Amino acid sequence: MPVHPPAADQLRQIAERCGLSLSEEDLSAYRNLILDLLPAYTQVERMAAPRPATSRPRTPGHRPAPETNPLNAWYWRCSLRGADDGPLAGRTVAIKDSVAVAGVPMANGSHLLEGHVPDFDATLVTRVLDAGGHIVGKAAGEDLGFSGGSHTCHTGPIRNPWNLARSVGGSSGGSAALVAHRDVDLAVGGDQGGSLREPASWCGIVGLKGTYGLVPYTGVFPLEITLDHIGPMGRDVAGVAALLEAIAGTDGFDPRQPPGLVAEPYTRSLAEPLGQCRVLMVDEGFGWPAASQDAVDEAVRDAAYLLEKAGASVERVSIPPHRSGYDIWTAIAYEGAAQHMLRGGTCGTNWKGYYDTALLGRFTGALRTRPQDLPSTVKLLWLMGEYLTEHYHGRYYALAQNLVPVLARAYDDALAEADVLAMPTVPMTATTIPPPDASLEESMAATMRMGVNTAPFSVTGHPAVTVPCGVCDGLPVGLMLVGKRWDDARVLRVARAFEERVGGFPTPPAPISDTARP
Incomplete structure (x- = not known):
């Protein structure tokens, strides 16, 4: 696609929007200078850029029929078989529908992306297949990933296997529901403020948001x-550790990752003794x-x-900045996502990595x-985001980012x-899915405030795992x-020690029949 x-007149309009006062002579001169620059863009268009590899045969699959999708947790069904052996051999895996799988539709819960079919595999998809995993479909998620509820997905509400009237949380609700309902062994979920941990908690499964940059984000909708x-x-810590071991490590495309990062033997480390483990219960995480x-x-x-009972010491600690973490996240997420995802069309600028130009074109056009x-x-x-940018020119985004080291240091000091x-x-159990005729305020309320404990660690990048601990x-x-x-x-080792103390985690009381959907 050449740059025309x-x-x-176009330059004049641009100059006016930028507040530039240019004479006709100036406009003509600038236009000539721009014409001198355009051959570089034509040359860039002709060049071949490196891209993530796509391997292993696959078929497009199909959209599941409602009678085979009682939780509405599947977006698409397919079958991508991995290597004959490996740490994930014999395990079925659901991939969140924000992740690119070549030849398989990806909507990220949105009408705007319906019909988009990626032409490459996200790094983590390649790694799942290389490790022997069997990818059996795309899990439904919240519309563009910005909801803590489970009712904004364009294919309809995703329902909790424990109670069909309840939310599974968001935005990785389909992934959590499919694991809890035993439709798959493992799943991949995204987390920008708790979108993996919240649905895992509400569905009674294990979910890990690793250290920021541990798992490559290449090929995932940002x-x-x-x-x-x-x-x-x-459904257990060992499965989560095995999947993490398969997908972690640098891929050379994602600037979120430090160079030379390699996956650790997380599964083997689970067998190591806990040792003199000290656990601090954060007072500010309770009583919101x-x-x-x-x-x-x-x-x-x-x-x-x-x-x-596992030999750990458990004490209370006060970390007052934790109560400000959600506010810091809010100031970053709203303005930052408006700039990167919306104005930037999922790519934005000023970072080194792989830019998905096909997704950029599809999303910005829609x-x-x-x-x-x-x-x-x-x-x-x-x-x-637009209001803050237009009237405050990024000031509050900058202030919030400057506070991230303060928040991180508060946690680091306690963890020292x-x-x-x-x-x-x-801090609460799964909320009720709002009815279709709910007011805007009621519908929005069901998407917010779940992340008061989870969002701060998406900001600071600390690893955080959720494990089921009871039923209320x-x-x-x-x-x-x-x-x-x-x-x-x-973190996984401590989670595994807890799992051993409780003798396994709870499961939904009974499989959901095709007719149980309200």
């Missing part, structure tokens, strides 16, 4: 480059006004003390012609004397364990 020379994480979900449920707080406290198809969550994001921090993953009124509760950055192995 700008007409004089939200905000400083918040983007992708990670494993499973208008969010925390007393029963959830009590279940998590009781669960944390079970680690004493966004320009059909903005009304955006969900209310993203409309709010866009309005808020401990192995993990503990708190509720989500028939709904799962999650315990979140947070560790030092790049100490993901120890």
